[in-house]
Amino acid sequence: MSITKRQWLAGAASAAGLAGLGGAWAQEPAAAGPFVTRHAGVFNGRKLNYTATVGETILRDSAGVATARFVSTSYVRDKADQSRPVIFAFNGGPSSSSQTLHMMALGPKRPPVAQDPRSPEPAPSLIDNSFSVLDAADIVMVDPAETGFSRILPGGKREYFYSVEGDAQSVSDFVVAWCQANGRQASPKYVLGESYGTLRAAFMAGQLAKTLPLDGVFIFGQAVNMIETSQRAKNAVSYATNITALAAIAAYHGKAERSDRPMNLIIDEAYAFGMGEYLQALVRGSDLPASERQALAGKLQAMTGISADYYLANGLTITKMAFQRELLKDEGLMVGMYDARYVGPIPKPGERLPDPSFKPMQAIGPMMLEHYAKNLGVTWPASDYRSSAPQTSGWSWAPTLGPGGPFYDFDYQSQLSKAFAANPKFRLMVGTGIFDLTTTVGPARYLVSQSDYPRDRVIQRQYVGGHMAYTNEPTLKAFNDDVRAFVTGGRL
Known part of the structure; x- marks a missing residue:
């Protein structure tokens, strides 16, 4: 599929000598954790103390059987209360870990990227991400089933997690479980999905409208209407x-x-x-x-x-x-x-x-692992980490139509309409990189024009850069500024 970032991540991993990160299907990280570390940083000019937690959430089916072990990385301001927004963020695929958004856009650390596309990339290293929205919101980086350190357990079925609806429902279930475990049910809740993750985010908005309505969704590099705008x-x-x-x-x-x-x-x-x-x-x-x-x-x-x-x-x-x-x-x-x-x-x-x-993607894999080991105290073997889920060629793209591709006659965008109806304060932001040849500005505009979304609750942004436009530093700042305003009700 043209929108997948598995090629990006696989290319970066190969270039970095990390071809072994995929692991075997049955492999599971050693039972340990959570890994909790405390930090201080300056974000958007504001100094704050925060706690990072790399921990597991066990998902269960209606019979109480454990089906999946989700491992997430959360950054939570010390003494945060329920008035503070929480952002749940993930990348695309299907299905990829959240390492790109984590290390290039939202997390407290990032590798530097050469700003002239013609220049060689600097040696991999980690620097402070002073642009991060951590001053305004807590951040939970979500690795869906079989990505990162997350795994499907013996009680789960691969075909469920490897489908648009099941994948989204599992991440929705994770959001509910995380909020319950951390006492954040009443906090403003936002989902930020990128690339294929925009389909996941749209489905989640509809699913959570029934149980824990979201306050907003940011779809970045959107693929929600690719059924209409694919070049068949x-x-x-x-x-x-x-x-x-x-x-x-x-x-x-x-x-x-x-x-x-x-x-x-x-x-x-x-x-x-x-x-x-x-x-x-x-x-x-x-x-x-x-x-x-x-x-x-x-x-x-x-x-x-x-x-x-x-x-x-x-x-x-x-x-x-x-x-x-x-x-x-x-x-x-x-x-x-x-x-x-x-x-x-x-x-x-x-x-x-x-x-x-x-x-510019080559540093992501090694820097993600270095961040886990040196800054977050994670002791799981690096070989257990998966940048992308294995064996996803049979991914099911629509709830009832089985495998084949994302271009079935299925109305993905209507899932967002349910979120607008469930919460009168719900807002949608749509962001696009203007030099992206996969998910482009035109289809993003067309998505909104063809929708029934309240126009005063929709924000559209276009950024200088590509599919992951935040590799461009001025865009990294603009992207985080927009997210910050989006989740705090600021002017956009």
Whole structure:
């Protein structure tokens, strides 16, 4: 699936010599813990003391049988009361550990990342993440079943946890159990999901609406409406919505006309063109007169840097994967799928090269393990840690339709409507990296425009960067500032 970050994590692990982190299916971390450590830090200019806990939560079925052992990492301000918000955060996959959000965005420590995509990455190390929202909210990093140190137990069934609905329900059950165990049922509760985790977050919003309604969900790199915006043959809406990313990336690399204009203006104009003139032309298909076809191909060339001849030969469309190779082809380069600011050589026939976007990800795996061992006192073997769950090829994407892919006719976005109905204060934030070729700005806007969500309770953000835009430090600050305002009711 194009939105998975398993390729990112696997690429990073391989580059870091961590190929053995997957482990065997039946392997379980040694019984120990929780690991509780106390710390002080300065976040958003505010000094505070906090407690980090790496501990387990046992999930049980209706008969009381233990089905899964969830291991989470929580950062809780000392003397926090129920008025303090709690953020439950996880990454994508399916199914990946939360190490990327943990180490690159929200946690108290992070590895530095070269800010010029053309520069070599610094040696792996840990620095303080002064941007973290820990000054405003407690943070719980969730590793779903079979990721991180979490495991399915003998009483659980893999097919349940390896499904959209079961996976989401298990994380919802974890949220309820964690709040009960920590006396935080009355705290404002927020879920932050990224990539595939946005599907999980949407389902959780609907599930928890019945038992423990959320106060907000932040979907970052959203895939909730990929059924509508995936680039299947003749899917006109997909090309119309995704033109935003092509225009932004072409401008970044100086391949579009008037590339020096403000990026927000470029994106706004591309979206208006895509959902207007371009969509209408694609819908007309072969009935579009040749003169109009030629004129439109010229506009597409000016906007995306791809030749009019290419568009004329390909039905006025280009897939995101083809664009990845075509934009800089004359230089022998391709842009990254997950962050198109990064470039690398085009593979030769039969050659497999890592996506250029992997470059800033290489430090995540080793730094996650170093953070556990040196800062959080975790003594479990590093070999027990899984950056991604094994054997997920049979993942079931819809509650009743079985395995196959995320593009069944299932209304994922309606799950969020249940959360709006359950809590009159519930808000939704949608964030997107403008140089991401997987989950782009256009579909995020389209998601909201096609929804029944109250517009005064929806916030949309676009960030300079890719699928994980917070690797760009100005975006890291903006991202955390937005999360901070979101969970505290501040101005957005």
